[in-house]
Amino acid sequence: MVKMDTQQILTKVSDFMNDQVPFQRSLGFEITQFSSAKGEVKFRWQDELMGNVPQRILHGGVTATALDTAGGLVAIAGMVERLDNPSESYLIERLSRCGTIDLRVDYLRPGRGTEFIASATVIRSGNKVAVARMELHNEDGIHIAFGTGTYLVG
Template identity: 85%
Template sequence: MNTQEILTRVSAFMNEQVPFQKLLGFEITEFTPERGQVKFRWQEPLMGNVPQRMLHGGVTATALDTAGGLVAIAGMIERLEEPSEHYLMERLSRCGTIDLRVDYLRPGRGKEFIANASIIRSGNKVAVARMELHNEDGTHIAFGTGTYLVG
């Protein structure tokens, strides 16, 4: 299985099998070693500030973390040389967020939200990503930096 096939399978798994991502309505739309992207639509249950009808800050942070984790995982997968499915699942089960910093710039308003991530550093054990959240109009809502365990 080549890297692209693995990324496609992992992306499908995350879109279809991760309960929290399904609950939030997240859809992985880009998953490469250079870039991760998650999109989701506004839903009433995602509201954090009812009077102002704003996205909950935890949803914003989760979207950023998910996009950052994608690009970190993709870099790890790219470095593997023809892994077995068992070995790949073992490696993925050890991945996780070490640190996440989120800066909220504007209220989370919109019909659709797009979290993009790019890699800053991709090492054998740790990866660092930079993430941004925008709405469908391109309004910059938040940005973040995430550090991820990948090895």
């Protein structure tokens, strides 16, 4: 039975999400930080991500997805840190049960920029449920949106 430490697990999950999740790949998401302290996802502007074509504004669904992804990262990392050197099969089984229970997004400004950074910190991390606070900024630090997510982790 092969067992992995927390950093190995987070690296494998991050690589999987960056390379193997089709929706995230199509949006151009790249996980740049992944720990129980902070999750961060970056992506660059693409015309395909526009929601308001005349004003060239990021689609609200892309904003929500970026926030949700960052929040899910800190929720998953908190769950992984509580595991005691799990086997890969047990880890896969646990990860397959993780998901978003609730997501609230507050849109503050139009999504304009060339690069976007969604970051998240954990508010509460329990055995079954985690709650995260997320923010989306552009490359100039302009705050575009924030959100709160509740995630099933157990």
